[in-house]
Amino acid sequence: MSDLQGNPLVTLIASGEADRTTTLAAVALEQSRVIPADRRAFLHLAQRATLDAPESAAFFTLLAEGEVLAGERLSAFAVACGVTEARAAAYEPLPGCQAYPSYVAWLALNASPPEAVLALTANFSTWGGYCATIAEALRRHYGFTDEACAFFDFFAEPSPELEQRATAAVRAGRDAGRLDEERAHRYGGLLEHYEAMFWATLSERP
Secondary structure, three states, X not given: OOOOOOOXXXXXXXXXXXXXXXXXXXXXXXXXXXXXXXXXXXHHHHHHHOOOOHHHHHHHHHHHHHHHHHHHHHHHHHHHOOOXXXXXXXXXXXXXXXXXXXXXXXXXXXXXXXXXXXXXXXOHHHHHHHHHHHHHHHHHHHOOOHHHHHHHHHHHOOOHHHHHHHHHHHHHHHHOOOOOHHHHHHHHHHHHHHHHHHHHHHHHOO
């Protein structure tokens, strides 16, 4: 299980105290904006990397394919939280939640592909741990079905193939002199901050 210190929202969900139709629904609604935005950013990174960094291109292509699968699984979670099509269409995204995908888009335009690989993978284990905790809580406290939990199950499950592609991309970027590791870690630190902002914004939402 992930370390929940500093993440009041996941702590709330883990204890079963988060409201299904407000708090959990907001998670679904915000993620419905994050997922397609990240997918487009990953596709752009893959395109940029095709000629000079094919290992990075393979990594981002796999990530983009994963976002498609995640988006398909998100729908059942949203329905279980009481989200209707009309509510989804009328929802106003929260700036604090959309800072993360906005920065991913910035990386897609400005970071070298190998640096973006290293930055993004730095926080995968934390995100996966949060998803595992949420999936368990949804079953235990809210009675959600496996289908409704599938979005979080997907990210909670380690991906050896993704890890292998990330390792290959970082190694190739280092060998080619296209990876400034200090800068990549700085990018990763900002991503970590923006993810924390995502959870904090939802925890402070009325």
